[in-house]
Amino acid sequence: MKIRLQTKTTLTIALLVVLVLTASSYLFYDTAKRTLDAEMGKRLVAVAKTSAAQLNGSYLRALQPGGEGTRLYRTLQKKLQSMRDASEAQAMYVLDLEYKSLVDSRLEVPIGSQYHSLGEDRIHIDQAKRGIGAASVAFHGKDDAFYRSAYAPIHGERGGIVAILAVDASVLFLESLARMSRNMVLIGVVGMVFAVVLSIFLARSIVVPIERLSQATQQIKAGAFGTQVETRSKDEIGVLATTFNEMSIAIQERDQQVSRMAEELRQLSAGLAHEVRNPLNGMRIFLGLLKRQIPADPKAEQLIEQVDGEVQSLNQLVSEFLDFARPTPLQTAAVDLSDVVASVLALLDAELRAGTIEVQKVNLDTLPTIEADADQLKWMFTNLVKNAAQAIDRGGTIAVEGFVDVEADAIRVEVRDSGVGMSPETAERAFIPFFTTKDKGTGLGLAIVKRLVEHHRGTIECTSKQGAGTTFVLNLPTTMERERLA
Numbered sequence: 508m509k510i511r512l513q514t515k516t517t518l519t520i521a522l523l524v525v526l527v528l529t530a531s532s533y534l535f536y537d538t539a540k541r542t543l544d545a546e547m548g549k550r551l552v553a554v555a556k557t558s559a560a561q562l563n564g565s566y567l568r569a570l571q572p573g574g575e576g577t578r579l580y581r582t583l584q585k586k587l588q589s590m591r592d593a594s595e596a597q598a599m600y601v602l603d604l605e606y607k608s609l610v611d612s613r614l615e616v617p618i619g620s621q622y623h624s625l626g627e628d629r630i631h632i633d634q635a636k637r638g639i640g641a642a643s644v645a646f647h648g649k650d651d652a653f654y655r656s657a658y659a660p661i662h663g664e665r666g667g668i669v670a671i672l673a674v675d676a677s678v679l680f681l682e683s684l685a686r687m688s689r690n691m692v693l694i695g696v697v698g699m700v701f702a703v704v705l706s707i708f709l710a711r712s713i714v715v716p717i718e719r720l721s722q723a724t725q726q727i728k729a730g731a732f733g734t735q736v737e738t739r740s741k742d743e744i745g746v747l748a749t750t751f752n753e754m755s756i757a758i759q760e761r762d763q764q765v766s767r768m769a770e771e772l773r774q775l776s777a778g779l780a781h782e783v784r785n786p787l788n789g790m791r792i793f794l795g796l797l798k799r800q801i802p803a804d805p806k807a808e809q810l811i812e813q814v815d816g817e818v819q820s821l822n823q824l825v826s827e828f829l830d831f832a833r834p835t836p837l838q839t840a841a842v843d844l845s846d847v848v849a850s851v852l853a854l855l856d857a858e859l860r861a862g863t864i865e866v867q868k869v870n871l872d873t874l875p876t877i878e879a880d881a882d883q884l885k886w887m888f889t890n891l892v893k894n895a896a897q898a899i900d901r902g903g904t905i906a907v908e909g910f911v912d913v914e915a916d917a918i919r920v921e922v923r924d925s926g927v928g929m930s931p932e933t934a935e936r937a938f939i940p941f942f943t944t945k946d947k948g949t950g951l952g953l954a955i956v957k958r959l960v961e962h963h964r965g966t967i968e969c970t971s972k973q974g975a976g977t978t979f980v981l982n983l984p985t986t987m988e989r990e991r992l993a
């Protein structure tokens with residue numbers, strides 16, 4: 508999956524902000540909770556201890572279930588209530604070593620009742636039974652508020668532990684912490700939205716110019732030399748854009764220079780070839796005259812024939828070179844490729860050595876007509892089929908297959924042969940003018956084919972495997988006007 512740079516940057520920044528916010532909120536919350544928890548625990552235990560010290564354990568033994576009406580009970584309950592109020596606790600009570608109530612600041616708890624909520628606090632009570640004051644963890648009370656309990660031992664007259672004093676106090680700070688954590692979530696959400704918006708802006712300021720540069724490089728790649736990107740910033744990306752623009756202009760200038768030079772060279776060589784062809788024609792006429800002038804001599808006649816042969820092949824070479832250097836302008840019409848190939852094959856009868864080379868035409872009659880110069884197309888296919896036939900030693904096949912490329916509004920034609928194939932070096936140089944591996948070749952065939960294909964705004968490529976055969980792939984647009992606008 509291709510993720511855009513902007514998405515990546517935005518996501519990274521937003522994720523980072525969320526991570527930092529979450530981590531720091533959690534750390535803050537946790538530290539605050541631990542500190543407050545520890546402080547409160549200490550304070551509660553201290554309250555429990557001082558309150559326990561004010562109770563005389565020996566009276567407690569006299570308390571029996573049903574004795575809530577006795578003076579002793581009421582005195583003790585009053586004392587507990589006043590200590591509870593002084594310490595701002597919620598409840599204060601005394602339990603025996605079996606966890607049963609002895610006295611409770613709350614009126615509704617009779618002597619001997621079992622404290623149900625003590626279950627989880629047993630460990631802390633048992634700690635108090637061993638003489639050490641202890642505080643429980645926070646728990647949810649019936650009124651939905653948070654509470655904590657602390658326990659301290661009450662000593663009898665002989666110093667032994669006879670009962671435990673318990674203090675319940677509400678934990679208000681936990682509620683404020685809960686509120687705080689809710690606020691933190693809110694701050695986190697707002698922070699995240701803010702981070703996303705900010706990162707989108709940030710990413711835009713970096714990514715948009717890069718995307719523009721990337722588009723411009725694509726345009727240059729497609730041949731639009733001189734393409735410029737708009738830039739206002741003076742930062743690194745601005746410098747990059749400015750350099751890019753300069754480079755683009757430099758490429759454009761060099762391209763124009765190369766085209767000019769190529770054009771000059773082409774005209775020069777075409778002129779030269781033309782100048783050579785005229786005297787060659789003269790030479791052939793003079794040779795004919797010479798032949799009639801000299802007395803019958805087989806030796807001399809043979810020499811004259813040889814010279815004439817050489818002059819003819821020179822003439823052929825110069826003509827082909829002129830075709831290459833000065834291609835005739837396109838005369839386009841709607842052309843049916845199937846007809847073109849049929850007429851080419853008919854003319855190449857001799858080269859195709861009937862019986863030894865099998866020619867297959869695949870899918871050609873399903874191709875749409877294309878806007879092209881029929882003569883030039885014939886020229887291309889003549890050369891390609893001739894080359895294929897020359898590559899086949901004894902027997903083999905040549906296939907010409909058509910494909911329709913609807914998306915590109917083009918057709919593709921493959922010319923495949925089962926011939927000797929080309930070495931990688933040959934395949935690389937096959938389209939270069941005058942490159943040939945044949946004794947009697949000029950090496951202009953493929954060079955001209957390529958020129959003509961390019962004139963039709965098409966492309967040609969070849970793939971070959973030595974000993975296995977060669978495939979030439981031609982892409983031709985169906986309409987040239989639309990191609991030019993694209």
Ligand SMILES: Nc1ncnc2c1ncn2[C@@H]1O[C@H](COP(=O)(O)OP(=O)(O)OP(=O)(O)O)[C@@H](O)[C@H]1O
Nearest residue numbers: 894895898928937943944948949950951952953977
């Ligand atoms: N179908 C093919 N199979 C193998 N080699 C090929 C094929 N087509 C071209 N070549 C190689 O590419 C070279 C260049 O081909 P090109 O048609 O340009 O020149 P040529 O055939 O040698 O001479 P001519 O100008 O007479 O066509 C050939 O000499 C040959 O080595």
Ligand SMILES: [Mg+2]
Nearest residue numbers: 890894952953
């Ligand atoms: Mg050839």
